[in-house]
Amino acid sequence: MSDHQRTSPKVIEVNHLVKKFNGVTAVDDISFSVNQGDIFAFLGPNGAGKSTSMKILTTVLNPTSGEVRVNGYDIVNEEHKVREAIGVVFQEHTIDEYLTAYENLYYHCALYKVPRKERKERIENMLNIIGLWDRRNHLVKTFSGGMKRRVEIVRGLLHYPQILVLDEPTAGLDAQTRFFLWNYIEQANLDYKITIFLTSHNLEEVEKVSRHTAIIDHGKILANGTNQELKEMTNTNTLERAFLEITGYSLRA
Numbered sequence: 001m002s003d004h005q006r007t008s009p010k011v012i013e014v015n016h017l018v019k020k021f022n023g024v025t026a027v028d029d030i031s032f033s034v035n036q037g038d039i040f041a042f043l044g045p046n047g048a049g050k051s052t053s054m055k056i057l058t059t060v061l062n063p064t065s066g067e068v069r070v071n072g073y074d075i076v077n078e079e080h081k082v083r084e085a086i087g088v089v090f091q092e093h094t095i096d097e098y099l100t101a102y103e104n105l106y107y108h109c110a111l112y113k114v115p116r117k118e119r120k121e122r123i124e125n126m127l128n129i130i131g132l133w134d135r136r137n138h139l140v141k142t143f144s145g146g147m148k149r150r151v152e153i154v155r156g157l158l159h160y161p162q163i164l165v166l167d168e169p170t171a172g173l174d175a176q177t178r179f180f181l182w183n184y185i186e187q188a189n190l191d192y193k194i195t196i197f198l199t200s201h202n203l204e205e206v207e208k209v210s211r212h213t214a215i216i217d218h219g220k221i222l223a224n225g226t227n228q229e230l231k232e233m234t235n236t237n238t239l240e241r242a243f244l245e246i247t248g249y250s251l252r253a
Contacts, residue, residue, distance in 0.1 A: 017065075165186070
């Protein structure tokens with residue numbers, strides 16, 4: 001165990017989490033934790049329980065049983081505190097296409113109670129970083145998919161969250177936009193000590209940025225450790241091959 005692991009507080013703690021839907025167990029007694037400042041990948045095949053777990057972490061769903069704490073807060077009894085501590089970028093686009101880029105970010109600032117005097121400066125800084133300040137007054141519906149994704153990621157960071165949750169952040173994007181976004185995410189992690197909790201089906205990209213990985217399948221955590229530990233455990237040389245050895249090679253519905 002590294003010094004970082006020993007000294008960093010845990011910002012996500014999942015203990016014996018269970019989620020059932022009409023008697024079907026989607027998440028089956030899983031436990032794991034994420035250290036402050038980590039880049040943590042939560043991976044699994046389709047239908048593994050990954051999306052359900054992420055919805056619970058972000059307070060969209062309540063667990064059937066077990067305990068989940070995010071930034072020290074219980075996700076059921078202190079959901080508003082949890083929401084203040086996290087930024088979320090969902091796989092589907094969630095920005096309002098009939099507002100401008102500036103308006104989308106401004107309303108997010110208002111929703112998260114960013115001090116009024118700081119809003120313009122934060123928005124200008126973020127839009128300059130992603131190269132869209134000149135397009136600030138354009139309707140989002142005129143943007144490409146990559147431009148929309150850039151806006152969504154900086155929106156998730158506007159209120160300075162302790163944890164940024166990314167669900168397939170680069171799905172469907174071109175190579176240049178993916179390269180830019182991963183660099184930006186890594187820089188935010190370094191500059192602001194933001195913990196990154198992410199999932200993606202692009203395991204080559206995940207391996208480049210993540211430090212720890214948990215793999216879930218059939219509702220259970222099958223492996224959890226550094227990427228190097230997972231590769232050594234499976235006698236493989238890439239995270240993707242380790243993932244396949246752990247979850248199997250059969251096609252999923």
